[in-house]
Amino acid sequence: xxxxxxxxxxxxxxxxxxxxxxxxxxxxxxxxxxxxxxxxxxxxxxxxxxxxxxxxxxxxxxxxxxxxxxxxxxxxxxxxxxxxxxxxxxxxxxxxxxxxxxxxxxxxxxxxxxxxxxxxxxxxxxxxxxxxxxxxxxxxxxxxxxxxxxxxxxxxxxxxxxxxxxxxxxxxxxxxxxxxxxxxxxxxxxxxxxxxxxxxxxxxxxxxxxxxxxxxxxxxxxxxxxxxxxxxxxxxxxxxxxxxxxxxxxxxxxxxxxxxxxxxxxxxxxxxxx
Amino acid sequence: xxxxxxxxxxxxxxxxxxxxxxxxxxxxxxxxxxxxxxxxxxxxxxxxxxxxxxxxxxxxxxxxxxxxxxxxxxxxxxxxxxxxxxxxxxxxxxxxxxxxxxxxxxxxxxxxxxxxxxxxxxxxxxxxxxxxxxxxxxxxxxxxxxxxxxxxxxxxxxxxxxxxxxxxxxxxxxxxxxxxxxxxxxxxxxxxxxxxxxxxxxxxxxxxxxxx
Numbered sequence: 001x002x003x004x005x006x007x008x009x010x011x012x013x014x015x016x017x018x019x020x021x022x023x024x025x026x027x028x029x030x031x032x033x034x035x036x037x038x039x040x041x042x043x044x045x046x047x048x049x050x051x052x053x054x055x056x057x058x059x060x061x062x063x064x065x066x067x068x069x070x071x072x073x074x075x076x077x078x079x080x081x082x083x084x085x086x087x088x089x090x091x092x093x094x095x096x097x098x099x100x101x102x103x104x105x106x107x108x109x110x111x112x113x114x115x116x117x118x119x120x121x122x123x124x125x126x127x128x129x130x131x132x133x134x135x136x137x138x139x140x141x142x143x144x145x146x147x148x149x150x151x152x153x154x155x156x157x158x159x160x161x162x163x164x165x166x167x168x169x170x171x172x173x174x175x176x177x178x179x180x181x182x183x184x185x186x187x188x189x190x191x192x193x194x195x196x197x198x199x200x201x202x203x204x205x206x207x208x209x210x211x212x213x214x215x216x217x218x219x220x221x222x223x224x225x226x227x228x229x230x231x232x233x234x235x236x237x238x239x240x241x242x243x244x245x246x247x248x249x250x251x252x253x254x255x256x257x258x259x260x261x262x263x264x265x266x267x268x269x270x271x272x273x274x
Numbered sequence: 275x276x277x278x279x280x281x282x283x284x285x286x287x288x289x290x291x292x293x294x295x296x297x298x299x300x301x302x303x304x305x306x307x308x309x310x311x312x313x314x315x316x317x318x319x320x321x322x323x324x325x326x327x328x329x330x331x332x333x334x335x336x337x338x339x340x341x342x343x344x345x346x347x348x349x350x351x352x353x354x355x356x357x358x359x360x361x362x363x364x365x366x367x368x369x370x371x372x373x374x375x376x377x378x379x380x381x382x383x384x385x386x387x388x389x390x391x392x393x394x395x396x397x398x399x400x401x402x403x404x405x406x407x408x409x410x411x412x413x414x415x416x417x418x419x420x421x422x423x424x425x426x427x428x429x430x431x432x433x434x435x436x437x438x439x440x441x442x443x444x445x446x447x448x449x450x451x452x453x454x455x456x457x458x459x460x461x462x463x464x465x466x467x468x469x470x471x472x473x474x475x476x477x478x479x480x481x482x483x484x485x486x
Contacts, residue, residue: 100472165453172449173442182437185449189429189456189478196460197475209461214377230461234381235388236453 059269063180064121066171068268070184071112072128073167074105077160079127080136081105089143089153097201098157101194108187115183126274130266135259136160142246142255151225152245158198158228159243163259165191170238170261192236199228224254337442340393344441348393350485351435351448355386356400358424361412365421368413374465378421378458385451392444404483422462426480429455434482 059065081102084090090098113123127136139159143152168188172181200209211232212219220226226242240258248254260266340348362379386397411420432452439445460475468474 097472100476104476169446169449169453172436173446178437178439178445181439181445181449182433185433185436185452188449189433189452190476192453192456193460193476193478196457200460200464201469204464209374209464210377215373230464231377231454231457234384234454236450236457238450 057269057271059264059267059271061174061264061267061269063175063177064116064119065267065269066175066262067112067116067119067180067184068121068124068270068272069128069262069266070168070171070187071109071116072124072126072268073131073164073262074109074112074187075125076127076131076136077164078102078105078109079132080140080160081157083136083140084153084156089149091150094150094153094157097197101157101161104190104194108190111183111187115180119180121270122273124268124272124274128262128266128268135257139243139245139255139257145247146245147247154198154202155225155228155243155245158195158202159241159259161191161195161198162228162241163261164188165195165236166238166241167261169236188236195228196230199232200230203227204230337440340441340444344439344444345393345395346485347435347438348389348444349395350401351432352386352389352393352395352397353399353401354404354428354431354483355382355389355451356397357402357404357408358382358428359386360400360405361408361424362421364409365412365417368417370417374461381454381458385454388447388451389444392447401483418462418466422459422466422474423480425455425458425462426478427483429459430478430480431482431484434484 081098085095085098085102109125113125116123139156143149143156146152165188168184168191171184172188175181175184207217207227207229208215209230211217211229213233214231217229218227225244238261240260242256242258244254244256246255359379359382362375362382366375366379383397389395390397408420408424411417414420429452432448432455436445436448436452439448456478459478463469463471463474473479
């Protein structure tokens with residue numbers, strides 16, 4: 001029905017408005033595409049006047065960097081074990097081998113240092129900052145107020161030694177020089193022995209030597225703690241190591257972390273020094 | 275095996291797969307059982323047929339292609355692993371019991387088979403000189419001590435092999451075998467009553483077995 005009392009718009013209804021707007025946008029897009037390059041900075045805009053951060057040098061990963069990284073991990077183990085020794089957390093029986101482990105790590109660092117210098121690099125006889133801040137320091141903090149100190153230091157020690165063993169094996173696949181691979185696995189074999197010794201001594205009688213992949217052995221205790229095995233698998237491993245320590249928190253869980261082999265964020269590049 | 279205290283007072287009861295022996299404290303100066311005879315046997319059995327692995331020549335081909343020298347080295351390593359398998363089987367046949375013996379036999383066969391998988395060389399033969407030198411000890415009551423020496427020598431051998439390989443996947447495989455055999459050494463040190471002997475547990479003093 002047509003109500004003649006309603007004023008009629010002539011040629012500018014809603015549809016016409018939408019059509020005109022679309023034509024305008026399309027025209028603008030065509031003009032923009034055809035326009036000349038006006039130049040100017042194409043970087044995202046900045047707010048404020050703060051200095052731009054200095055860019056890190058390019059990190060080249062070569063054999064020297066990998067050896068420096070392993071040297072830093074040896075010192076990371078020294079730092080972790082020494083912290084627990086200094087805090088009086090080990091039993092006297094545990095101390096009888098932990099002190100030997102620390103001495104072995106220092107000797108390993110010296111051996112690696114000679115290789116690094118022979119390769120034209122600078123030694124890095126310091127703990128790995130990334131591993132210390134992400135793993136070791138949080139782990140040690142979690143042990144404060146624990147319900148079983150000996151259990152925790154045993155697990156931490158095993159975790160550190162196993163991380164080293166896995167790391168040496170891992171870097172063999174990254175190293176280019178056969179002589180460097182050989183040198184890495186001399187230390188890797190020693191780390192595997194320390195890891196296996198801790199496993200055999202701490203859980204061997206209760207759970208045996210052979211891991212779940214090889215025998216009818218449990219993966220964790222009834223309380224949820226990973227069980228270490230002297231021979232956890234047929235081949236040497238490079239996977240991450242689960243570590244659970246500390247007291248149960250308000251949410252009913254304990255601190256846990258996954259120790260890992262070195263990667264780009266862990267490498268000690270040539271431009272780093274300590 | 276009876277339950278005994280451990281280095282850190284953790285031992286509790288009987289194991290599910292072979293128990294380590296243990297005592298309260300480590301004695302670094304504790305004498306080791308005499309293995310000089312067995313070690314001498316190993317050396318004697320190989321003497322006259324030994325050339326340095328280095329003489330096989332440093333492989334320098336592309337890292338994913340085997341040179342002839344590398345294949346020779348890996349064949350030697352493979353046959354060493356087959357010898358180890360047969361020696362553990364000989365010990366089992368002579369009365370050695372426990373999951374550890376069977377597991378180690380299977381693992382050494384797995385190492386030989388993994389080399390076969392990588393190189394295409396069938397794991398169908400052992401190093402008779404190694405086997406013949408150690409078979410009497412593996413068939414005796416001193417089998418665990420002989421096994422400790424064999425594992426130590428095998429790990430030392432593979433470390434030398436590693437230094438001669440440019441082939442990256444082969445290097446990764448050999449490295450994983452070194453890790454595993456180093457762990458075997460600890461178990462066998464433990465089983466032979468050396469659970470407090472840090473030298474036996476932590477140090478590999480064995481000489482590498484060298485190819486003829």
